[in-house]
Amino acid sequence: MSIRAAVMQRPGEITVETFPRPATDAHSLLLQICEVGVCGSDRHMYLGHANVRFPLIPGHEMVGTVVERGTAIEDRMAVLGGQVKVGDRVTVVPSSRPCGKCWYCLHVPHKPALCMSRTIYGFRTCTEPPHLFGAFAEFMAVHAHSWVFKIPDSLPPDRVVLIEPAAVATRAVERALGVGIPHIGEGYGIGKRIVVAGAGPIGVLVAAVLRSTGAGLIVVTDAVESRLDLARKMGADETLNITRTSSEERAARIRELTDGVGADVVIECAGVPAAFLESLQLARRGGRVVELGHYTDSGEVPVRPHQVCQKDLDVLGCWSYPPMQFQTAMDFLARTPVPVERMITHRMAIQDLKPAIEMLAQPGVMKVVLTPGR
Helix, strand or coil, rough: EEEEEEEEEEECCEEEEECCCCCCCCCCCCEEEEEEEEHHHHHHCCCCCCCCCCCCCCCCCCEEEEECCCCCCHHCEEEECCCCCCCCEEEEECCCCCCCCHHHHHHHCCCCCHHHCEEECCCCCCCCCCCCCCCECCCCEEECCCEEEEEEEECCHHHHHHHHHHHHHHHHHHHHHHCCHHHHHHCCCCCEEEEEECCCHHHHHHHHHHCCCCCCCCCCCEEEHHHHHHHHHHCCEEEEEECCHHHHHHHHHHHHCCCCCEEEEEEEEECCCCHHHHHHHHHEEEEEEECCCCCCCCCCCCCCCHHHHHCEEEEEEECCCCCCCHHHHHHHHHHHCCCCCHHHHEEHHHHHHHHHHHCCCCCCCCCCECCCCC
């Protein structure tokens, strides 16, 4: 049996290739991919901004059906949500289980995303058997060191493909939490006033998480009006178009909405260096900035260290998420009244990956989903 997959041969070049159906050993799974979201990081790879080894099969926001399972997958895999059987719907955390041996695993075990030996679905070369290490394929091979989550029936079918980006968004909001000292006004909590810079898929999901967790004011900024329209549907109280306002005007409006002081928390989701600089400006003294948007290196921006010091800012990086964040994401998607499924604007076939990636920045396009197994 031949399996079709979209292969990124090099930046700017994608072809559809066939691979042999892989054998399943005692500790692995074979998934038929039902849906997979196109991520901004896929676009960065396509543009040559990522440090990866080509060729590869991209795709890491996957939902699949188990078609083969090893007899002893629980011995090595982290399987959550109950026993996984053939026919079950599951999702897989892109990164493998941490090695448990490197410096970060031993010294910072609560941040498994820092492990030096992780492998990541959608970012691993397909030159090595069993080749199918990405989800833009009809089937995907799931190795023994994976995290597999059985998808509960309580999760609406039109939301399941959002689990991975929802993990990113919920992790960003949790990164902003003020732990144990709400009376001092640190970090994020109920009633806080938040700016979200960037209304791409992650930015609007961050707005939805904030709306669902008690934020008092949510302001979203972006350059595309259709994205800002969606951000309002996802819970934003106000939006600011950066092509129609100056940085000074945006800062003045934020102060007007926040007793003249600025945002309690700014979450930067735009992935544009200038957005980070503006985040420092929009946060109030004693506020917090969460940097989420720069998973790839998109350049530099001049920062005045005095501004960080004088404002007594907390500036927090947010790199990926712990694997158990998938449980948080599923709980959020199952419970939120915010219509997050509206962010899925296009569904396309596996051979359409190249145009799907190229259309991501266009007005009216938010989350593009491929359906390889249909």
